[in-house]
Amino acid sequence: MRRGFLFTAIAISFFVVLLLLASTSSRHYRESELEDYSRFVRVHGAWQDVSGALAPLAGINLSRNYENVSFADALPARRNHTLALEGYSAFLAAKYAPGLYVQFLNATRPSSLQYLPPVFTLRPFGINYTYWQSSWLKPAVIVQSDAANYSRIRNASLSINVSGLWFSSAFNGACAAWSGYAACSSSCFNLSLALYDANGSVNRSSCYVFNPRLNNTLKLNFANATSGGWVSVAVGNVSSGNVLLNVSWLNVTLATSLNMTLDTPDFDVTMPYQLVVQENVTGYSKAYWATAG
Amino acid sequence: MDAAVAVLVGAVILATIVSGNYRTSLEPASQAKVLAESSLASLDSSGLLSTIAGQSDAEARASLYGAQQALIPGNLGSNVTVFLYNYTTAGSCPASCQLGGASPVNGLCLCRILSSNTTANYSQSDAVTAAARVFYSQDYAYYGLAAIEVYKK
Numbered sequence: 001m002r003r004g005f006l007f008t009a010i011a012i013s014f015f016v017v018l019l020l021l022a023s024t025s026s027r028h029y030r031e032s033e034l035e036d037y038s039r040f041v042r043v044h045g046a047w048q049d050v051s052g053a054l055a056p057l058a059g060i061n062l063s064r065n066y067e068n069v070s071f072a073d074a075l076p077a078r079r080n081h082t083l084a085l086e087g088y089s090a091f092l093a094a095k096y097a098p099g100l101y102v103q104f105l106n107a108t109r110p111s112s113l114q115y116l117p118p119v120f121t122l123r124p125f126g127i128n129y130t131y132w133q134s135s136w137l138k139p140a141v142i143v144q145s146d147a148a149n150y151s152r153i154r155n156a157s158l159s160i161n162v163s164g165l166w167f168s169s170a171f172n173g174a175c176a177a178w179s180g181y182a183a184c185s186s187s188c189f190n191l192s193l194a195l196y197d198a199n200g201s202v203n204r205s206s207c208y209v210f211n212p213r214l215n216n217t218l219k220l221n222f223a224n225a226t227s228g229g230w231v232s233v234a235v236g237n238v239s240s241g242n243v244l245l246n247v248s249w250l251n252v253t254l255a256t257s258l259n260m261t262l263d264t265p266d267f268d269v270t271m272p273y274q275l276v277v278q279e280n281v282t283g284y285s286k287a288y289w290a291t292a293g
Numbered sequence: 294m295d296a297a298v299a300v301l302v303g304a305v306i307l308a309t310i311v312s313g314n315y316r317t318s319l320e321p322a323s324q325a326k327v328l329a330e331s332s333l334a335s336l337d338s339s340g341l342l343s344t345i346a347g348q349s350d351a352e353a354r355a356s357l358y359g360a361q362q363a364l365i366p367g368n369l370g371s372n373v374t375v376f377l378y379n380y381t382t383a384g385s386c387p388a389s390c391q392l393g394g395a396s397p398v399n400g401l402c403l404c405r406i407l408s409s410n411t412t413a414n415y416s417q418s419d420a421v422t423a424a425a426r427v428f429y430s431q432d433y434a435y436y437g438l439a440a441i442e443v444y445k446k
Contacts, residue, residue: 087380
């Protein structure tokens with residue numbers, strides 16, 4: 001009887017030790033998983049955090065939801081965006097999380113943020129929202145798109161708000177007012193255009209279906225008692241190539257809002273340089289095109 | 294009878310060991326860490342961090358406190374501090390941004406420190422985790438660093 005008890009007790013003890021080992025091993029495995037997860041949260045969170053300030057630094061209110069992306073901009077640049085980006089680089093270097101390496105790459109070379117161009121790319125379509133000569137001074141808004149990707153934009157709407165000046169003549173929104181216009185029958189680009197002046201008057205173009213292979217241009221004059229200027233909206237521009245929309249002006253201060261509806265929600269607004277975030281100790285990292293919205 | 298007693302003893306030992314090992318030591322910290330990170334992300338994406346840059350200290354404190362009440366579960370406390378910096382290439386900081394001294398450090402001048410806490414009855418040793426997030430307030434050209442500490446009684 002006693003021998004049976006001892007045998008059972010020893011067997012159970014071995015069994016318990018075995019379970020203890022399995023339990024300890026499982027705990028270590030789970031802790032390792034949690035450490036990996038914490039590392040992922042830290043690096044991925046830091047990457048999104050640093051990236052998230054790019055649109056405000058560029059002076060753009062950028063929003064996207066489902067199939068829509070909207071760029072609200074002030075033109076020409078009312079702030080020194082190069083200085084703002086330089087400050088952001090200094091701020092990250094001095095104040096950001098210790099133990100993390102944060103770097104922007106131009107191609108494969110590290111670069112200070114202020115030297116990188118202001119190009120917002122709708123990936124994977126290669127549609128760019130940028131400025132004339134890629135200048136942070138924002139001398140003109142350019143939307144570039146390869147002709148093959150025109151159809152990825154279902155609709156676009158552009159509103160232009162002019163400060164300090166008002167329409168100097170009656171507005172003609174008919175297609176006949178657009179120079180270079182010809183009716184479009186296939187692969188057309190739909191753009192609805194609204195213009196506001198300092199008096200709050202609004203004029204909307206009744207012409208909204210364009211052939212993007214032609215250069216369709218509408219030029220409008222604005223004036224006040226002492227000065228005048230103009231705003232030009234060009235849709236399609238064969239000579240410059242791949243220009244879908246060009247908003248330029250002279251002696252005018254603008255607030256613009258460009259909204260594009262894409263044919264799929266599966267897109268990102270990125271900038272043409274990579275952002276690398278790496279944990280110094282473990283080397284765990286994330287490197288991807290800087291996402292602006 | 295003896296075998297039954299041995300089995301019972303073994304089962305009790307086993308249950309004790311398993312229950313003691315079921316929860317790993319990192320889990321509460323990880324949960325608090327995720328909570329801290331996601332709370333700051335919410336404050337940022339909602340625009341609140343940029344907005345408080347234009348508010349008075351009292352308004353900013355009230356805004357932060359309300360957000361903390363909404364984001365942090367009742368069994369936890371939190372302390373949020375927001376540092377606002379200005380960047381300058383001049384040799385001195387503007388008069389309104391001299392909390393860190395009259396001379397910029399790395400071009401940065403500390404302009405404001407805004408804070409709010411829901412941890413009146415907590416001690417420093419109660420802190421579970423901390424997280425930080427950066428943002429840029431384009432209306433005021435401030436570079437912001439928001440830091441949160443999460444406390445558990």
